Amino acid sequence: MLKILTTQLTGLLQRISQSEEEVIEETARLLAQASVGEGNIYFACFDNLEPVEFNALHSTEPFYKLVKWSKDVEITDVDRVCIFTKSCQNADALQLAKKLNDEFIPFAVVASEPASETNELSELAYTYVSMKIRGGILPHPTKLGERTVIPHLIAALFVYEAIKLSYDEMIFTDDELL
Numbered sequence: 001m002l003k004i005l006t007t008q009l010t011g012l013l014q015r016i017s018q019s020e021e022e023v024i025e026e027t028a029r030l031l032a033q034a035s036v037g038e039g040n041i042y043f044a045c046f047d048n049l050e051p052v053e054f055n056a057l058h059s060t061e062p063f064y065k066l067v068k069w070s071k072d073v074e075i076t077d078v079d080r081v082c083i084f085t086k087s088c089q090n091a092d093a094l095q096l097a098k099k100l101n102d103e104f105i106p107f108a109v110v111a112s113e114p115a116s117e118t119n120e121l122s123e124l125a126y127t128y129v130s131m132k133i134r135g136g137i138l139p140h141p142t143k144l145g146e147r148t149v150i151p152h153l154i155a156a157l158f159v160y161e162a163i164k165l166s167y168d169e170m171i172f173t174d175d176e177l178l
Contacts, residue, residue: 001138008137009151013158015132024159027108027127028166031080035065035171039078042069046093047086049156056160063164064171075100081107082163086133086152088113088121097124110159112152129163131155 034041043053043066056063067073075081081100085093088111097120100107106126112133115122122128131152138149 005138005149008149009154012132012137012151012155016130016155016158017162019132020129020159020162023127023129024162025166027082027110027129028163028170030106030108030127031082031163031167032170033106034078034080035167037078039065039076039080040067041065042067042073042075042079042081043084043160044069044081044093044096045084046090047152049084049086049153051153052084052156052160055157056164064168075103075105077103077105079105081105083107083109083111083121083125084156084160085109085111085121087111088119094120097121100124110156112155129159131159 031041033039041063043056043063045053053069056066057068069081081096083093083096088109093109093111097107097109101124108127108129109121109125110129110131111121112131113119113122114130114132115128117123133150133152133155136148136150
């Protein structure tokens with residue numbers, strides 16, 4: 001099973017890398033707008049994706065200018081937000097996206113589904129990264145036809161790291177260190 005898991009995860013990350021490379025770079029550019037000015041960056045994480053924000057704040061190399069997000073934070077037009085959610089149907093993520101859109105605050109979204117006209121989050125966001133997750137990736141060993149291991153957090157952390165790589169390239173020159 002471990003070989004199957006490895007193969008399936010490798011395929012998922014390659015799909016993200018190949019199809020979302022440009023929008024990942026656009027997302028990094030969007031977030032960099034806040035860091036070159038007076039703004040802050042917030043990661044609003046829903047659906048148990050909070051470890052993305054925790055990692056970005058507390059890793060060895062924290063995300064530059066990232067501030068902990070909560071529903072009580074006052075976000076201004078110089079700030080930038082990246083919403084991480086398993087589903088584009090998440091009510092809290094949609095509520096935040098509508099609020100940011102109404103206040104003309106640019107934001108990005110990372111979610112499972114592909115961008116489309118019926119995906120309201122993708123329509124509201126300035127940039128939208130799809131994690132390419134359609135369901136489980138491994139057949140359940142005891143039940144026929146069911147799939148298990150739905151790698152939302154793994155995919156979200158991969159997208160985060162890809163955004164951070166591009167972001168750091170934009171923000172820091174070769175002789176600057178975090």
